[in-house]
Amino acid sequence: xxxxxxxxxxxxxxxxxxxxxxxxxxxxxxxxxxxxxxxxxxxxxxxxxxxxxxxxxxxxxxxxxxxxxxxxxxxxxxxxxxxxxxxxxxxxxxxxxxxxxxxxxxxxxxxxxxxxxxxxxxxxxxxxxxxxxxxxxxxxxxxxxxxxxxxxxxxxxxxxxxxxxxxxxxxxxxxxxxxxxxxxxxxxxxxxxxxxxxxxxxxxxxxxxxxxxxxxxxxxxxxxxxxxxxxxxxxxxxxxxxxxxxxxxxxxxxxxxxxxxxxxxxxxxxxxxxxxxxxxxxxxxxxxxxxxxxxxxxxxxxxxxxxxxxxx
Numbered sequence: 001x002x003x004x005x006x007x008x009x010x011x012x013x014x015x016x017x018x019x020x021x022x023x024x025x026x027x028x029x030x031x032x033x034x035x036x037x038x039x040x041x042x043x044x045x046x047x048x049x050x051x052x053x054x055x056x057x058x059x060x061x062x063x064x065x066x067x068x069x070x071x072x073x074x075x076x077x078x079x080x081x082x083x084x085x086x087x088x089x090x091x092x093x094x095x096x097x098x099x100x101x102x103x104x105x106x107x108x109x110x111x112x113x114x115x116x117x118x119x120x121x122x123x124x125x126x127x128x129x130x131x132x133x134x135x136x137x138x139x140x141x142x143x144x145x146x147x148x149x150x151x152x153x154x155x156x157x158x159x160x161x162x163x164x165x166x167x168x169x170x171x172x173x174x175x176x177x178x179x180x181x182x183x184x185x186x187x188x189x190x191x192x193x194x195x196x197x198x199x200x201x202x203x204x205x206x207x208x209x210x211x212x213x214x215x216x217x218x219x220x221x222x223x224x225x226x227x228x229x230x231x232x233x234x235x236x237x238x239x240x241x242x243x244x245x246x247x248x249x250x251x252x253x254x255x256x257x258x259x260x261x262x263x264x265x266x267x268x269x270x271x272x273x274x275x276x277x278x279x280x281x282x283x284x285x286x287x288x289x290x291x292x293x294x295x296x297x298x299x300x301x302x303x304x305x306x307x308x309x310x311x312x
Contacts, residue, residue: 077211
């Protein structure tokens with residue numbers, strides 16, 4: 001990632017594809033539209049896809065920061081009373097730390113000071129959405145507690161909510177609200193407002209390492225969350241050409257054949273294994289591979305699983 005001067009931004013921890021999003025994509029592809037949880041899955045998937053678009057927009061604009069800044073994505077750590085908290089994007093420099101929360105929301109956004117609600121107007125619909133200012137304030141408290149516990153020097157922690165959709169009308173002058181395209185200049189203005197370097201280079205490097213080491217990978221169990229049985233998932237291998245389900249496998253040459261478009265594939269099973277492994281958040285056993293791929297042979301299942309492991 002390059003800054004506007006051409007020097008490298010210190011991207012300490014890259015943003016990874018969220019496991020929940022990968023699982024929702026796989027479940028959506030494997031669940032029949034008549035299932036009671038299908039609409040819930042579709043709604044949650046749509047929301048998270050929008051969130052990913054917003055994060056990618058944010059990442060584009062962050063590359064124009066000067067090289068004083070360190071960027072850490074997708075931090076999940078133990079906080080007060082061992083409660084886990086997550087920060088999507090954390091910006092660190094010697095003068096201050098900034099927690100960034102990106103929102104990809106269409107419509108007109110208004111923040112009610114009295115009730116603390118965030119109101120969204122879209123077309124003829126008015127609704128109250130979770131207030132990101134409340135969420136990011138909790139993250140700020142948790143991060144302050146983390147720094148205190150690890151005996152780091154006191155440093156300002158600034159919270160910023162950034163809206164990535166260029167069509168969103170933001171009806172507020174709250175100092176923590178900023179459009180994504182203006183975020184780099186906002187952060188550099190904060191540098192001017194906080195000229196004193198609170199962290200030496202050694203302290204900053206130590207903090208970066210401490211945060212990375214404190215990260216707790218997320219484990220999710222979407223089948224339980226959405227009341228889906230493994231038997232509810234559609235089995236078999238889908239055609240990579242036309243997406244038709246239930247390709248048949250030739251015992252002669254090991255190719256998968258689609259009866260709809262007549263497509264042959266030697267590797268169609270790899271995507272199916274990836275989908276089911278993602279949903280279950282683990283490696284498939286030989287028995288599970290036979291069940292989910294609709295094959296009988298233990299030997300064949302072993303070879304297909306080994307082939308999949310070789311691609312990882």
